Amino acid sequence: MNQHIPDTVDNAAATPEKHQPFEALGLKPDEYEAIKQLLGRRPTSGELAMYSVMWSEHCSYKSSKVHLRQFGQKVSDEMREHLMVGMGENAGVVDIGEGWAVTFKIESHNHPSYIEPFQGAATGVGGIVRDIISMGARPVAVMDALRFGAVDHADTARVLPGVVSGISFYGNCLGLPNIGGETWFDPIYQANPLVNALAVGVLRHEDLHLANARGVGNKVVLFGARTGGDGIGGASILASDTFSEGGPTKRPAVQVGDPFAEKVLIECCLELYREGLVEGIQDLGAAGISCATSELASNGDGGMAVDLDAVLLRDPSLTAEEILMSESQERMMAIVEPAKLEAFLAVTAKWDVETSVLGEVTDTGRLVIHWRGEKIVDVDPTTVAVDGPVYHRPMTRPAWLDALQADTAAALPRPADDDALRAQALQVLGGPNLADASWITNQYDYYVLGNTALAMPDDAGMIRVDEQSGLGVALATDANGRYCQLDPYQGAQLALAEAYRNVAATGASPRAVSDCLNFGSPENPEVMWQFAQAVEGLADACLELGIPVTGGNVSFYNQTGDVPIHPTPVVAVMGVIDDVARRIPSGWQDEGENLYLLGTTALELDGSAWAGVVHGHLGGTPPRVDLPAEKNLGGLLAVAADEGLVTSAHDLSDGGLVATLAEGVLRFGVGARLWLAELCERDGVDVATALFSESTARVLVSVAREDDVKFRGLCEGRGVPVLRIGVTDAEVDGLELQDRFSLTHAELRHAHRATLPAHFGAVVGG
Amino acid sequence: MRIGVITFPGSLDDRDAMRAIRLAGAEPVALWHGEHDLKGVEAIVLPGGFSYGDYLRCGAIAAHSPIMAEVIDAANDGLPVLGICNGFQILVETHLLPGGLVRNDHGDFIRRDQRLRVESTESSWTSGFTPGQEITIPLKNGEGGYIADEATLDRLEGEGLVAFRYLDVNPNGSLRDIAGLRNERGNVVGLMPHPEHAVEPGFGPDTPAAMRSGTDGLTFFTSVLRQSVLA
Numbered sequence: 001m002n003q004h005i006p007d008t009v010d011n012a013a014a015t016p017e018k019h020q021p022f023e024a025l026g027l028k029p030d031e032y033e034a035i036k037q038l039l040g041r042r043p044t045s046g047e048l049a050m051y052s053v054m055w056s057e058h059c060s061y062k063s064s065k066v067h068l069r070q071f072g073q074k075v076s077d078e079m080r081e082h083l084m085v086g087m088g089e090n091a092g093v094v095d096i097g098e099g100w101a102v103t104f105k106i107e108s109h110n111h112p113s114y115i116e117p118f119q120g121a122a123t124g125v126g127g128i129v130r131d132i133i134s135m136g137a138r139p140v141a142v143m144d145a146l147r148f149g150a151v152d153h154a155d156t157a158r159v160l161p162g163v164v165s166g167i168s169f170y171g172n173c174l175g176l177p178n179i180g181g182e183t184w185f186d187p188i189y190q191a192n193p194l195v196n197a198l199a200v201g202v203l204r205h206e207d208l209h210l211a212n213a214r215g216v217g218n219k220v221v222l223f224g225a226r227t228g229g230d231g232i233g234g235a236s237i238l239a240s241d242t243f244s245e246g247g248p249t250k251r252p253a254v255q256v257g258d259p260f261a262e263k264v265l266i267e268c269c270l271e272l273y274r275e276g277l278v279e280g281i282q283d284l285g286a287a288g289i290s291c292a293t294s295e296l297a298s299n300g301d302g303g304m305a306v307d308l309d310a311v312l313l314r315d316p317s318l319t320a321e322e323i324l325m326s327e328s329q330e331r332m333m334a335i336v337e338p339a340k341l342e343a344f345l346a347v348t349a350k351w352d353v354e355t356s357v358l359g360e361v362t363d364t365g366r367l368v369i370h371w372r373g374e375k376i377v378d379v380d381p382t383t384v385a386v387d388g389p390v391y392h393r394p395m396t397r398p399a400w401l402d403a404l405q406a407d408t409a410a411a412l413p414r415p416a417d418d419d420a421l422r423a424q425a426l427q428v429l430g431g432p433n434l435a436d437a438s439w440i441t442n443q444y445d446y447y448v449l450g451n452t453a454l455a456m457p458d459d460a461g462m463i464r465v466d467e468q469s470g471l472g473v474a475l476a477t478d479a480n481g482r483y484c485q486l487d488p489y490q491g492a493q494l495a496l497a498e499a500y501r502n503v504a505a506t507g508a509s510p511r512a513v514s515d516c517l518n519f520g521s522p523e524n525p526e527v528m529w530q531f532a533q534a535v536e537g538l539a540d541a542c543l544e545l546g547i548p549v550t551g552g553n554v555s556f557y558n559q560t561g562d563v564p565i566h567p568t569p570v571v572a573v574m575g576v577i578d579d580v581a582r583r584i585p586s587g588w589q590d591e592g593e594n595l596y597l598l599g600t601t602a603l604e605l606d607g608s609a610w611a612g613v614v615h616g617h618l619g620g621t622p623p624r625v626d627l628p629a630e631k632n633l634g635g636l637l638a639v640a641a642d643e644g645l646v647t648s649a650h651d652l653s654d655g656g657l658v659a660t661l662a663e664g665v666l667r668f669g670v671g672a673r674l675w676l677a678e679l680c681e682r683d684g685v686d687v688a689t690a691l692f693s694e695s696t697a698r699v700l701v702s703v704a705r706e707d708d709v710k711f712r713g714l715c716e717g718r719g720v721p722v723l724r725i726g727v728t729d730a731e732v733d734g735l736e737l738q739d740r741f742s743l744t745h746a747e748l749r750h751a752h753r754a755t756l757p758a759h760f761g762a763v764v765g766g
Numbered sequence: 767m768r769i770g771v772i773t774f775p776g777s778l779d780d781r782d783a784m785r786a787i788r789l790a791g792a793e794p795v796a797l798w799h800g801e802h803d804l805k806g807v808e809a810i811v812l813p814g815g816f817s818y819g820d821y822l823r824c825g826a827i828a829a830h831s832p833i834m835a836e837v838i839d840a841a842n843d844g845l846p847v848l849g850i851c852n853g854f855q856i857l858v859e860t861h862l863l864p865g866g867l868v869r870n871d872h873g874d875f876i877r878r879d880q881r882l883r884v885e886s887t888e889s890s891w892t893s894g895f896t897p898g899q900e901i902t903i904p905l906k907n908g909e910g911g912y913i914a915d916e917a918t919l920d921r922l923e924g925e926g927l928v929a930f931r932y933l934d935v936n937p938n939g940s941l942r943d944i945a946g947l948r949n950e951r952g953n954v955v956g957l958m959p960h961p962e963h964a965v966e967p968g969f970g971p972d973t974p975a976a977m978r979s980g981t982d983g984l985t986f987f988t989s990v991l992r993q994s995v996l997a
Contacts, residue, residue: 165874165875168874168875169875172875172906172908173776173778173816173819174778175778175779175815258819259816259819260775260776260816260818260819260820260821261819263775263776263778263816264775264776351775352775442876442877442878443874443875443876443877444877445875445877445906446877447782447877447904447906447960447963448778448779448782448814448906448963449781449782450781450782450785450962450963450966450969451969452969453968453969453978464969467785580968581968585977589976589977668972668977761872762872764872764876764878764935764937765878765934765935765937
């Protein structure tokens with residue numbers, strides 16, 4: 001049996017020279033010295049475990065903090081108006097009217113998903129959902145933004161199906177509709193896929209809860225799954241001979257998820273909130289009990305006394321350090337008034353959720369942890385959870401960037417004739433990033449809960465919040481790593497602009513932002529420069545659009561070999577719609593309607609899908625960002641939706657007009673006849689540019705003839721460039737570009753739908 | 767009419783089933799797996815989900831939960847019972863309906879708007895359809911492949927107990943395209959697709975007329991309601 005002897009506080013004071021494996025735990029020598037300074041002695045092994053995980057990049061944001069502050073600084077009154085809880089809590093909370101609030105957040109689970117795709121992705125969903133519950137909200141939907149290596153690489157065939165089935169398994173078992181997201185392929189992500197999971201929850205204003213430990217004498221209660229030896233990240237050293245003799249020697253670093261346990265835990269937490277039995281609930285994610293106790297205490301009255309022997313274990317041989325660092329899933333920590341403890345335990349018993357009281361809130365300003373009768377931790381919790389190290393990492397504009405930006409798409413051969421144009425159109429539509437993702441999304445349940453008003457393949461997902469009034473929210477996630485590689489400042493703004501436009505295209509008004517910033521190593525000055533540029537671009541654009549960043553997460557150290565991934569700031573925008581019955585789909589269903597292109601088209605092919613798919617090219621500078629135009633366009637679409645003037649709206653982005661047209665036809669199978677001569681003449685571009693350019697602030701809408709005059713008047717009144725470029729026509733089989741070429745429905749469908757099944761297997765029902 | 771919806775730990779579509787009952791004009795009554803009380807309801811829905819995590823085998827643990835003892839007795843006395851997806855799996859595990867449901871033949875979870883043909887209107891839950899009617903109902907499952915031995919399949923066909931058959935596409939490898947069954951008496955119906963997800967315009971499957979406007983599922987609930995009024 002385990003002969004582990006606790007390293008007590010007294011022992012630590014008495015043995016100042018004892019060697020500690022701080023470097024193996026990821027701490028730098030100066031960080032270790034700082035801990036000794038803070039404590040006035042060496043840390044105990046338990047304290048060292050806590051500091052090492054809480055001061056890690058993942059938990060402390062030590063490299064990103066100085067940059068992320070901009071999100072809190074570049075804020076206008078307009079942005080504060082609806083913000084109930086901003087950055088820094090488990091998830092931001094935004095007022096959406098009628099007494100309702102929404103909380104949403106996107107987070108990464110990249111590295112675990114590469115090592116063990118199924119469990120890595122599954123627990124990513126589980127973690128973000130627990131963040132939502134911590135705010136007192138009922139989770140109502142999830143989304144996911146995925147990046148994989150080359151679509152035809154053998155390892156992608158291992159990683160992608162695992163990730164997708166992990167998300168499908170966990171999300172479906174929780175009964176949360178998966179309402180959208182995006183999937184990209186690029187060899188740059190080959191050994192470092194990105195799995196970013198978003199969750200959204202709703203709550204009444206009065207049900208808002210913050211996770212903090214207030215009220216001296218209140219009980220600290222751990223409930224949910226038992227604590228096991230899984231997910232002890234960099235902590236394997238703790239199970240080595242330095243700390244333990246005879247115990248297990250290695251612990252798996254990837255957590256294992258049990259969605260059934262989480263589903264029960266969700267219902268249990270919601271009942272606890274509803275019955276008023278808890279002061280606050282904190283989820284246990286990264287850094288487990290170390291994080292939950294130190295964050296709850298530092299956000300509250302400042303003190304907490306905990307007895308680790310009360311923690312229910314799956315494996316009785318776990319050491320104190322392992323218990324502190326375990327990232328076992330499906331656990332929550334609550335602060336409960338003593339008088340309500342009995343009723344609390346009755347609720348957890350009803351749901352068969354195991355529960356144990358670990359200790360209580362104190363006013364000592366110290367987090368004190370006992371194990372086996374000995375005091376093994378005695379720290380100021382603020383030093384663990386808040387006052388971690390802050391780095392001003394060196395930054396360098398990459399030396400290669402000038403050459404990359406000089407290598408524009410202008411030098412690429414353009415299609416010589418209409419046949420070549422037609423062939424390239426099909427090629428672009430079948431490119432892996434544009435291709436139909438049904439192989440993935442058919443594995444997700446978007447019906448459950450009965451409130452899904454829009455889901456894939458529409459521009460954004462939409463959920464009804466209030467069944468009486470129809471009040472709802474729309475969500476979209478976007479990022480274009482290719483643009484960000486060319487210019488991270490502009491690329492981040494383009495991601496925001498696209499997500500904003502996708503939300504606006506459904507008729508919702510964008511209101512708030514969450515971001516998941518995926519980058520290479522912060523110790524690489526070029527990556528750090530990219531990161532700083534992206535954050536600055538995003539913060540500046542949020543200020544201009546008037547929507548705040550409410551939270552998110554940073555994921556560094558994403559690289560394939562020595563090569564960092566393209567900067568990939570995934571931006572999620574949440575919008576509000578008064579009545580989801582007024583939502584706009586992304587394709588037309590009726591014939592005889594006019595097709596209008598809103599916005600103007602310029603020669604902007606650098607970084608485009610056309611350059612990538614047809615020519616394998618990445619160079620130049622990404623499309624110009626025009627935020628006032630985006631805002632204007634969004635305002636117009638909100639009015640058009642409200643007045644029922646448009647029957648469909650679909651944004652133009654990756655793949656340009658041709659992609660939007662094809663998706664419009666394929667949405668409901670109704671054809672369209674187009675003429676582009678007027679567009680080419682007005683904007684001074686050739687047909688290839690009109691079809692493939694990725695100029696921003698553009699949306700294609702269909703308008704019933706009876707609303708034609710009113711709609712044009714609306715556009716002119718608001719100064720949005722509008723041009724009729726075609727009509728919907730059931731007689732046309734697919735797309736007919738007048739005087740140019742036609743693409744039949746079958747051709748469009750094959751080009752769009754064949755790519756993923758060719759690599760991953762057939763889609764049921766084609 | 768009061769229609770009970772049983773919530774097991776891991777039930778997911780219980781709220782949807784209650785909404786469907788309300789939209790059909792009946793009163794939904796929440797029932798809890800751990801109790802023996804059916805609260806005097808006149809019909810019961812076993813909703814979709816992953817009861818008890820579907821550990822062991824889908825529906826196997828739920829089939830032995832306290833409330834199912836009451837459900838089995840009531841069903842044998844003629845109480846209308848509808849099992850949807852996991853509910854169908856539970857009905858099969860309790861032997862109220864024959865056969866079994868196994869992993870989809872292609873191995874993956876599948877969600878799709880599924881065409882079905884109504885094969886039997888001789889039941890509490892299908893009497894509002896016309897024989898042979900083609901309907902679209904959302905399907906979403908990982909273990910929806912219907913199996914039974916040849917003799918049972920022949921008997922089901924011969925006695926007209928196949929309630930629904932998959933049309934166009936067999937999405938999970940179900941034998942003889944069977945999507946749902948009824949019992950001899952017609953009070954118990956089970957199927958893999960989810961009628962409670964096609965009851966409200968705006969939130970159902972797409973139709974040729976309009977996006978998400980499909981409400982074919984509503985007839986399940988109005989059928990049982992009409993039967994109660996006639997009785």
